[in-house]
Amino acid sequence: MPAKTKFEVKLGAATREAFGRALVELGRENKDIVVCDADLAKSTMTTYFQKEFPERFFSCGIAEANMTAIGAGLAYAGKIPFIASFSVFVMNKGFEQLRTCAAYPNVNLKVVGTHSGISIGEDGPSQMSVEEIGLACSLAGFVVLAPADEISTKALVRAAAAHVGPVFIRTGRPKCPIVYDAGQKFEIGKAIEVVEGSDVTIIAGGLLVAQSILAAETLEAEGISARVIDMHTVKPIDREAIHRAAAETGAIVVAEEHLVDGGLGVRVAQVVAQTRPCPMEFVGIQDTYAESGQPDELLDKYGLVARDVAAAVRKVVGRK
């Protein structure tokens, strides 16, 4: 749904909130949906599910490794477990369990990380997850999803439940701009072109999708036609969309709220290198840990706003 009219930043629900709501809907439809949380239900928003289905909600205490493997055990026994925590905790403290108990035997476990990226804000770096896309993608057989707004989160949580096999879903803390109309269809592995363009492609994920749309509008006024793609599925990545972007626009910027090392950017670059090499630039967090602050201040300071995406586009276009 290419944006023809000016993109208005209209804040919708946080993606974690959309996840919590979607989970309740799923719970109503399928009694095999069960949920584990590690003392963060009021933050991950699994609390909605807990209230409606207390018998299918398992409080695991502050013990992510155990929660992850309990989730795997539930999956082995035929349930569709969603385990949730802050991304930084479930991915780091539960990583080995994700690897050996879920990825390796390919069990039907759904892992939802909330409060991802630096936009968690004031809590600071110990709570900020900036590496979990890389970690999740290194789990063989995992599907890795990073939705951009509440509409896509709802749809992708449903898609994750319907998919047979392990899935990681990255969600965030703050309210985030609405990118999609309510009727938009989403399919795992199928990127969405949100802005048409011919001179350059911006491939974005999460909060950076809205920023990239804003950047494309600025660039249009400068005579640069920028395509914007929401790569909501990081794995399996949409190779076809990347190949087409490289072939048709000849330059690519990847924008994400994640370390540039190991994130969406390197995965796009891998496909570009294999299909149609072209100049690329990367917007993301540069080999550092952030600090406390308001989400907007942090995104601005660490170079993750429309201005930074536009600057990268100008640079990459200059290299064509």
Add this chain to the structure above:
Amino acid sequence: MAKSLEELQAIAKRVRREIVVMIGAAKSGHPGGSLSAVEILVDLYFDHMRIDPHNPKWPDRDRFILSKGHAAPVLYAVMAETGFTPIDQLNTLRQLGSIYQGHPDVRFIPSLEASTGSLGQGLSLAIGMGLAARLDGRAYRTYVMLGDGEIQEGQIWEAAMSAAFHKVDNIVAIVDYNGIQLDGFVKDIMEVAPLAEKWRAFGWHTLEIDGHDLPAIQKAFHEAEATKGKPTCIVAHTIKGKGVSFMENNPKFHGTAPTPDEVKLALQELQ
């Protein structure tokens, strides 16, 4: 069909022979902790668990998870003896393409209940299965065997706490308390005693038995099944390398395969 004590003992002896021979053929593997667990696994598979080798995915079957996955040879021998897997392939253990992987792997043996091998995880998996059984209103029980060195892993105690908290009374943890881990005696590497007291403090119904005494094992499993409202832990005092004199209580045979001569000697002892 219930097996007599003599029959179970005869199976245990065969299993011990198979363990020694398959690890000898593989030239690597873990004989000590396989031999210490023989009676417990033989009783589970031939006497206690409700299982059907002809219908391995029967939804109401009891489950067994070998959390100390390095003792795979004892599980393989017992599953082969039960009829779940081909007995004539046991000696392909650890070879490329063998279903008998170095550690239990559900991709190769679908009748296994879980892939294991990284210590500390199996108890949590069992809790997940126990919770699912309860939700589904099914009567199956899940048995999980832990090593005494394995319980040094912090996740075991996260799991112990949560099993009692959720009153998962359809799972049974069996600690193979043989006193030896890779680097030496457990008491010298990281003492885990007092074991029964720890499990009791974590809210488990806890029994201590001689893990080679079949009637004691049977009695413990029945007591576990009759225990409601809390999970049961069976601390099974065992002898690492049990049945082969030069392997008994010898840390070397935690993870060293017997040589062809040692296999011969062991088989003479296991006549």
